[in-house]
Amino acid sequence: MKIEDKINESIKDSMKKKDTVRLDSLRAVKSAILLEKTKTGSNDKIDESIILKILQKLVKQRNDSAKIYNEQKRDELANVEILQANIISEFLPQQLSESELSFIIDSVIKEFSATSMKDMGKVIAAVNQKVSGKAEGRIIAQIVKSKLMN
Numbered sequence: 001m002k003i004e005d006k007i008n009e010s011i012k013d014s015m016k017k018k019d020t021v022r023l024d025s026l027r028a029v030k031s032a033i034l035l036e037k038t039k040t041g042s043n044d045k046i047d048e049s050i051i052l053k054i055l056q057k058l059v060k061q062r063n064d065s066a067k068i069y070n071e072q073k074r075d076e077l078a079n080v081e082i083l084q085a086n087i088i089s090e091f092l093p094q095q096l097s098e099s100e101l102s103f104i105i106d107s108v109i110k111e112f113s114a115t116s117m118k119d120m121g122k123v124i125a126a127v128n129q130k131v132s133g134k135a136e137g138r139i140i141a142q143i144v145k146s147k148l149m150n
């Protein structure tokens with residue numbers, strides 16, 4: 001079943017259960033997907049990898065908001081953001097561990113014979129293609145940078 005179909009089914013289920021936090025979270029996801037569809041003009045078809053990127057972006061936004069709310073001592077708002085991030089994360093694939101990600105990055109570095117920071121962009125792009133939604137871009141960049149600096 002496609003991610004988009006799972007989200008739509010979950011929206012229906014949330015409406016039946018009257019779970020407003022989950023419903024709000026999933027409607028935000030659906031809205032972001034619809035915006036992407038209309039932006040690209042791709043006649044109602046959108047690639048799964050793009051949906052994964054949208055989901056990652058939404059989770060990151062929620063986590064960043066929660067962090068800001070915590071700093072401002074607004075725990076009730078931070079909790080809602082964390083709940084929404086967890087709900088959206090359910091539709092993401094299982095994230096790779098740091099050791100698994102490091103192994104993939106090492107293989108890409110060997111593949112490109114990357115030796116300096118000049119090669120960082122190529123390596124990150126290739127790793128992003130291989131892991132497709134199973135790791136955050138920020139973590140990938142950190143690991144690649146540390147490996148190419150040594």
